[in-house]
Amino acid sequence: MTWRQRLSRWDVKSAPYLYIAPFFLLFALVGLFPLLYTGWVALNKWSLVKGNQGFIGLANFQYVLAQPRFWDGVTNTFSIFLLSSVPQIFLAIGIAAVLNANLRAKTFWRMGVLVPYVVAPVAVSLVFGKLFADESGVVNAILTNIGLDPIGWHSNRFWSHVAIATMVNFRWTGYNTLIFLAAMQAIPNDVIEASIVDGANRWQSFFSVTVPMLRPTIIFVVITSTIGGLQIFDEPRLFDNFSLGGPDREWMTVTMYLYELGWNVQKNLGRSAAVAWLLFLIIVIFALINYAITRRIASSDTRPNRKALVK
């Protein structure tokens, strides 16, 4: 074998690994290693300023789990998450169904729905923060004008969650709409026509044919919005200008608490890392529960129907 052939063979063998190497090296450095190392930081007394001051076992976890604020954060996060994800998925499926018609100027409507996606969450928060201002906000002004009582968006826990969930829904509904629209367009037309020939009206065929066939997409959207939604930070952080999540931490989320422990008040990265790990566990558990529930809901009563229709 000439050296040239040898070189060429080495080239063929090594090239695939060389091409995937940048991803794996960088991901190991900035993704995987930090995620695992968080576990180690959480087991140490670790100050933002002084660095690692020694192993202390589970003390950080004990501290965090004993803080009412941590549990406030968990409750708030779940409340905001549910208030945003649930309506968002229903809205997105509904709007996708409307967009799925044979529209004139399709691209225009699709782009219109997507406009909020290019607005930064921080910008969305500032705009909606002003819309939902207690004294000088548009929403309360409208409420008073039609004779209702103004709402304490920053004093009532539930309403603050509604306001923050509205910001999330504003940014993400259009995005999820397009994902559902793509899934709807992949449903073959004859399946829907078959259901109509069999005597289903449009509503019936939508609920017993279209929605069940969206199952994988629904699972996908639920899982991604769980991962993103439970880490929510930007919107509640900027909901008022003190950035602590309200006088009584009405809208402080877990990630805000993580920031507060690590960088803001205590400068204690160990405790902050304990929060990160607990949040990671919560996300994993919740994503699995969600997966199980969505699978069941979307498959239980509708499967036989679909089979009957296709037959």
Next chain:
Amino acid sequence: MSSVASAHQLAGAGAGRAAARRRRRSQMTEGQRRPGWVTYTLLSLVILISVIPLYYAFLLSSSTAGDIARNPIPSPIPQGHFFENVMRVLNSGIGFWGAIGNSVIVSVVTAFLVVFFSTLAGYSFAKLQFRGRNGLLAFVIGTMAVPTQLGIIPLFIIMSNLGWSGKLIAVIVPGAVTAFGVFWMTQYLSEALPYELIEAARVDGCSMIRTFWHVALPAARPAAAMLALFTFVGSWTNFFWPFIVLGSSNPTLPVALQLLQASYFKDMSLIMAGVVLATLPLLALFAVAGRHLVSGIMAGAVKG
């Protein structure tokens, strides 16, 4: 007589047209039928809701702080103080010019790196044979479900030790690879790039890297453009990590916006001018390339 006949004819013709229309409609399948005005009204409403908050931000940014304090519901006509407020933002001491520059650099460089590394890895996964390919690809896809944001504390420690805190490189490097990008390019190249082309280049004596450069890269262009667009939007709007690692000394636009809110919270005309300033470049990009963003999401994108 003739008038009656013509009336009959007219009616007949009308009825005939209507019948023809009915026939056509019944021949149309469900998917081909044109929707009625209800559909368009509903969609217009949805788009109005998407756009109104942005228009509201623009209205406030063209008013004075005093006007905003007097009337919670602003006049629907812009008031003409927009450029004045924009100048106040730019000269506010928050470092808005620097923030604009930082956001442009971070977003452009990140998009470029993500596209390059993803195409390289995607090409390898889609078209090259090597041991462990399936396992490694499954690993890449698996990492898409891991919330990397939770590794933020060690990442911060790493950046501090490297002396990168407060520097743009601390934002660019962690954003330079995404599992989604690799997955996206793998999917695209496995369909869009025929093996024959690669073999032809190899037979002609191209080295592996020249084959990648001259055959795979050009074939990857459409998917690469979409990935670049997504990455650009993602890093332009990103807040949490830049906020932690850059701090207030060297902000990107979202970080500068939050500084603006912290320092000028009573002056809504100024803050909203900042919002408009941070949003306009992306709206312009969206006007030009929005259809690609739409088709990218429809092809199955993942939230960034």
